[in-house]
Amino acid sequence: MEKFGFTLTKARVIDYDRNDHSIVDFIMEREPSFKACIECGCCSATCTTGNFTGFSLREINVLLKRGENDQVRKKIKKCMLCGKCSLVCPRGVNTRNVVFVAKQAFQKFDNYAV
């Protein structure tokens, strides 16, 4: 068959109701300080990885809360768990543990080692 190069474009919209919120619920339960995040970006600004790659913990926090798990799965691999971010968080979030628990959640819920 002739291929014309037309494809369906996936909508960029965050479809909150369709997204899966089990990962973020798991994190909130095990690391409740995550709830206090106000997405200020201190963690990302101080992050060594973020200064050399596109990694942003602030972005990951937002995506987790919206249930955009597919995006997080790939991105979160870049974190080296150094914990510098937790030193600067003004809301006292144990950011290092958020990443750690998120990785556990991905393993538990979709058997996806990150």
Added chain:
Amino acid sequence: MPDMTGSVVVVGGGTAGMEAAGQLAKAGLSVTLIEKEKYLGGHLREWHHLFPDRRPGDEVLSYLKNQIIHNNIRLLTGEGVEGFQKRGNDFIINTRSGDVVKADAVLLTTGFDLFRSERKEEYGYGIYDNVITSSDLEEMFHSGEIMMKNGEKPEKIGIVHCVGSRDEKVGNLYCSKLCCVTAVKQAIELKEALNKCKVFCFYMDMRMGGALYEELYREAQEKYGITFIRGKVSEVGVNFSKRLVIKAEDTLAGRPLKMELDLLVLMAGMEMSAEGLKLAEAGKLEIGENRFFAASDNHFGSNKSNLKGLFYAGTCTAPMNITETISHARSAVSDIINYMNSDRK
């Protein structure tokens, strides 16, 4: 100062007017308090609980009612002010029913009007059943029944900040200041009333600039699990199952977001009252770009007008909370006493 004499007309029997009338009377001045409604208390009457400590609004109201029990106070309720003139040092105030009241000084405490949310048509207030305002929600808290139009309890509730504030499209460039903390307070109360519900606040900036506001915000996140999404709702519609659907940009994710909701609460802002605007025109009083009365000096004349002997207090000058309104009323009293003692002579 028991030997003080003189008369003051206070226009508006809300929080500022009641507090000021009480303090003026205690200082020995004779006060005429004019209120256009039948009841005193103004907007305070609409509040079930106040922020940040969720004290019942009625408690403050009964304090204010106590304040105005004084022989020096004459109450004129259900009476409007048509206009006024200044002759020499005297003010002549004409009431709507044709009375004339003479006074040495005038205090305007004409307050604010709530922004009419139907003006933001894209939010569907007055079009969709389950879009309500912060004021409607207070009424629901009062009645103890938080429900959708069909009588069911909402499980997913959205709150839109800045409705009628910081919005050039409705001609209001200013921040109404109270709506952010009201949103946080109401989100918490919704969560308490409907344990199962999820609450989402859509904000542009979280302006938690009052005592204990930030603490309340943090409590809303940590203890009550309220979700805050940075991005203003741009439009509201309904889907086939008659559920509300909102569109916003999640500006921190950098992507558009859509969500179904059972109930949407609009945080209506504050506007200069129509009554205040009429008096401004009638008395050639200066108003600011935000249409509230313009103070003669931003730092030390916040109660003074461009007309000597005429003073302002409360939300007719800018959005204010109850604490600030009461303080502002007291500082107006101090200015009026100074005026009576020296400036006027």
